[in-house]
Amino acid sequence: MLPFFGQEKVSVDANGRVKLCPRFLADFKDSGGWDIVLFSLPEGGVAIYPEKTFLRMRRSELDEAEKSGGSVLQRRRLRFSGAMTQSEKISNQGRITIPHFMREDCGLAPNSDVVMVGIQIGIEIWSSERWSGELDKMRRHSNEKGEREMASDLMDPRRE
Amino acid sequence: MLPFFGQEKVSVDANGRVKLCPRFLADFKDSGGWDIVLFSLPEGGVAIYPEKTFLRMRRSELDEAEKSGGSVLQRRRLRFSGAMTQSEKISNQGRITIPHFMREDCGLAPNSDVVMVGIQIGIEIWSSERWSGELDKMRRHSNEKGEREMASDLMDPRRE
DNA sequence: GACTTAAATGGAGTAGAATGGATTAACGAA
């Protein structure tokens, strides 16, 4: 079974928690357990990675930081990835509590409908409205790219 | 669990003290105890590091300074970081008193709302207004970068 | 040097929210 694929509609409960569907729950279990990392995406959703995956992704960033703590640029990097990230644990009942600041940033209010999207290395949570916006954007981009590829193919008879 | 991540809204009490949220408190405990170092950042907030972390960051600077203590530049550096830095202790109730000059420099008035930001090696305290300014800056940058990536993907049919 | 006043510090109590668990209802499969 391919891990972290597909979509699910779920809803945020009154206390700002979401319940994982059994499939994603199993995927997390296979990827190292209940320790996860949430990341507030600039494009509008929350990404959830297994902790192991996250650590692999940002290896070595820290060592550098402690050496050059005096640099403003280095501090900015630490500040922004630190601010947008939070580690969590999947509860015994398969629930994840979304941190307050992410609820606000990403429109994931209590009692609202959201979409869980498998992204192969983890999942993402989007508010329903923002998700359809994002889908539109990706479809338009993909169509546009297709058009351009066709046009470019016409221009160059030798290709392919 | 990863230490010093995420954001929290807190408020400065009438006497210029802030209370750490339980998460950050635990992070400090794990990083060596209640001894901390405050540093007034030139970009507008107050950084709080565990003492051990701070010492590690400053070690090289100190060694250098003791070798060339006669240099004017070196004295200036020491003077500046000395002036902007103060060591403190987290109280039994998890509170930190912000030194007067930092309150003024960073807009952290008594009874005002502030944000505590995890920066992976410690935390930072920002006044709410300044923090949202900083966030805006980052979001605009990130959006701009995203747009350019999409545009560049359209321009080059071979990519991906 | 002593007294008065102000400020800082440490602590406790309470209202509210978050957390974890349990129960019940609904859906799907055998």
Next chain:
DNA sequence: TTCGTTAATCCATTCTACTCCATTTAAGTC
């Protein structure tokens, strides 16, 4: 139809944040 699994609601316990108060410390004045 029945059993098993999943989802949603509800409740109780725990924890946390906020406010208020008491004690100590410092500073200024007579």
